[in-house]
Amino acid sequence: MKNRDKMENAYAAAHIRALTLLEDLHETVEDMPAPGNEEFPIDWGHVGSLNHLCEQLAELKKHFASDED
Template identity: 80%
Template sequence: MNDPKRQRLEDAYVAAHIAALTLLEDLHQIVEDLPAPGNDEHPIDWGHVGSLNHLCEQLAELKRHFS
């Protein structure tokens, strides 16, 4: 590939792809670390439910955008 514009384009895409995967991994870890039902040490409340539902709405919107 000798076209510098094309190379910059592909480099930018690769960087954005890596950033997206990293963010998804971070979000996955955050969700995994949320309190679990039945855990008396870290009990869930309606705020947790609302936050998780809000996250689900945002993720669904992103999914619709890329589908």
């Protein structure tokens, strides 16, 4: 197998893994308590966790946006 083929295969595997992780993260966020849900009320810990996640996602987005320049 040529080096180019190995690189393409490694990239394809990483691409699939990234999409899977994003899907898992999306499901995790969807499963978080929603505002107004009396059965699972939100608290400040939820707010902090979600804001922390948003900061990390913004940093990732910034990193990958700079790679496109």
